[in-house]
Amino acid sequence: MAGIEGAKITAYRYNAETERYESEGYSYAELDGTYSVKGLRAGTYRLKIEDPQNNFVKEYWDDAADLDSATNIVVAEAATVTSKDAVLCTTAIISGTITDA
Secondary structure, X not given: OOOOOOOXXXXXXXXXXXXXXEEEEEEEOOOOOOOOOOOOOOXXXXXXXXXXXXXXXXXXXXXXXXXXXXXXEEEOOOOOOOOOOOXXXXXXXXXXXXXXX
């Protein structure tokens, strides 16, 4: 399997006051697919993984279709959480030609 260089990983932190997950930080994958979202506070997070080129289907960790069904990742203060890997599926394509009347 090859890494998806440039894939965007967004970390959403749970806000107990608003009862919502809010974007806290993001990172882009390296050539080999590795990434690190840095500068996060302690809390409960969910990840969104997407390919800016739209060659792969967006997903939320761990194999979820949306933020509400994503798996929580608990991050302690000054901790490093590893092995939050994802495998993205290739997108399907519909094409055609649009012309005027």
